[in-house]
Amino acid sequence: xxxxxxxxxxxxxxxxxxxxxxxxxxxxxxxxxxxxxxxxxxxxxxxxxxxxxxxxxxxxxxxxxxxxxxxxxxxxxxxxxxxxxxxxxxxxxxxxxxxxxxxxxxxxxxxxxx
Amino acid sequence: xxxxxxxxxxxxxxxxxxxxxxxxxxxxxxxxxxxxxxxxxxxxxxxxxxxxxxxxxxxxxxxxxxxxxxxxxxxxxxxxxxxxxxxxxxxxxxxxxxxxxxxxxxxxxxxxx
Numbered sequence: 631x632x633x634x635x636x637x638x639x640x641x642x643x644x645x646x647x648x649x650x651x652x653x654x655x656x657x658x659x660x661x662x663x664x665x666x667x668x669x670x671x672x673x674x675x676x677x678x679x680x681x682x683x684x685x686x687x688x689x690x691x692x693x694x695x696x697x698x699x700x701x702x703x704x705x706x707x708x709x710x711x712x713x714x715x716x717x718x719x720x721x722x723x724x725x726x727x728x729x730x731x732x733x734x735x736x737x738x739x740x741x742x743x744x
Numbered sequence: 745x746x747x748x749x750x751x752x753x754x755x756x757x758x759x760x761x762x763x764x765x766x767x768x769x770x771x772x773x774x775x776x777x778x779x780x781x782x783x784x785x786x787x788x789x790x791x792x793x794x795x796x797x798x799x800x801x802x803x804x805x806x807x808x809x810x811x812x813x814x815x816x817x818x819x820x821x822x823x824x825x826x827x828x829x830x831x832x833x834x835x836x837x838x839x840x841x842x843x844x845x846x847x848x849x850x851x852x853x854x855x856x857x
Binding site: 732 | 840
């Protein structure tokens with residue numbers, strides 16, 4: 631398997647624009663996680679899905695952030711409108727069977743909002 | 745409160761020297777503990793994990809970690825560091841109550857030749 635695939639790897643956008651980050655989990659994995667990594671706050675879990683259903687979105691910072699998982703092989707994280715403080719690396723991870731097993735991480739999307 | 749503390753933000757060692765990265769946790773029940781490594785520009789990769797049983801766990805790349813309940817610690821060790829080990833290391837705790845991983849702030853390891 632190619633692992634967790636995220637796109638794009640880098641995104642630079644202007645404040646106020648909509649940004650969509652994409653993730654393809656490992657085939658057969660039933661958990662999908664979105665994390666944000668910043669210098670100030672470290673790794674934060676934003677939201678996770680089980681069998682395509684959002685289970686816990688308490689980490690989503692505000693209504694500008696939304697995430698969907700329309701099927702088992704694709705998820706998006708959308709920020710609308712984007713702000714400079716959203717600049718971070720966003721990771722997608724997937725796991726099989728239970729949230730406490732090994733999570734496999736994608737390479738991340740580095741988002742810069744100017 | 746459930747938390748993970750990595751006291752050392754940066755550590756520098758010489759190649760070939762031994763390494764110990766500290767991790768302390770706060771959790772009310774038996775913890776599920778993990779160490780992940782993040783190379784520059786990459787995602788996180790699992791080094792090892794502790795669920796139960798033997799308190800000394802072996803991982804990939806020659807790493808090991810020891811779970812000490814009395815000290816609430818899960819320190820990562822390697823007897824001889826290679827230049828390729830330069831990376832950031834994250835200790836994590838699985839929180840059953842919240843059903844999610846709680847990560848420490850990370851320790852950035854530099855290796856001098």
